[in-house]
Amino acid sequence: MFLQINNLDSFRKTIIDSIALAQKKQFDSVDYIEKINNFYNSAWDKVAIIFALVGVLAPLLINFIQLRQNEKNKDAVKASLKVELKNEFDEYLKSQITRIEHSSQGVSYQIQSDIFFDKEKFKESFGETVNAMTCYLIGEDYNNFINALDDLLIRFKKITKADVESLANEYSHYYHISALIEKMTKSGDQKYLCHVGRLKKELSSLT
Numbered sequence: 001m002f003l004q005i006n007n008l009d010s011f012r013k014t015i016i017d018s019i020a021l022a023q024k025k026q027f028d029s030v031d032y033i034e035k036i037n038n039f040y041n042s043a044w045d046k047v048a049i050i051f052a053l054v055g056v057l058a059p060l061l062i063n064f065i066q067l068r069q070n071e072k073n074k075d076a077v078k079a080s081l082k083v084e085l086k087n088e089f090d091e092y093l094k095s096q097i098t099r100i101e102h103s104s105q106g107v108s109y110q111i112q113s114d115i116f117f118d119k120e121k122f123k124e125s126f127g128e129t130v131n132a133m134t135c136y137l138i139g140e141d142y143n144n145f146i147n148a149l150d151d152l153l154i155r156f157k158k159i160t161k162a163d164v165e166s167l168a169n170e171y172s173h174y175y176h177i178s179a180l181i182e183k184m185t186k187s188g189d190q191k192y193l194c195h196v197g198r199l200k201k202e203l204s205s206l207t
Contacts, residue, residue: 106135122158
């Protein structure tokens with residue numbers, strides 16, 4: 001009888017221990033599930049923070065890249081404009097130098113024409129005057145061109161058709177009255193064009 005009671009107590013203890021172990025495992029499972037839940041909640045919070053940061057930083061990064069690109073474009077435009085302006089200035093300077101050089105040469109030729117005229121070398125004087133007028137035309141020096149034109153009309157009365165032909169054969173085209181008339185016509189400038197008819201008339205009247 002005593003043995004049976006001991007066996008019963010042992011059996012009860014086994015049942016109680018089994019129940020306690022099952023409860024402990026249940027509690028452990030609940031704790032494990034809670035830990036997993038907390039981990040995922042924490043992870044989603046971090047993901048949400050990351051997306052929020054990306055939403056803020058991405059536009060800033062895009063603006064920064066665009067600004068840098070715009071700066072590069074501005075630098076390229078500035079460099080291109082600098083080259084273009086330099087080229088235009090060089091061309092303008094070159095044209096001005098050419099104009100001044102021709103105008104200065106025209107003055108020296110006109111002085112030479114006066115020297116020839118005083119020596120009664122009318123053919124040479126006529127040729128130098130035409131040369132001076134050609135230089136004034138290229139140099140866009142209209143005032144000196146008109147002064148030389150007045151001298152030329154005087155010299156027309158001192159030369160012959162043979163003198164004009166001689167100048168055309170012996171000297172450069174700067175001395176050719178026909179070449180000067182052609183340049184005046186091609187200029188398209190009315191202030192020169194209005195004198196073309198007079199020169200042609202004087203030229204055709206030579207004998």
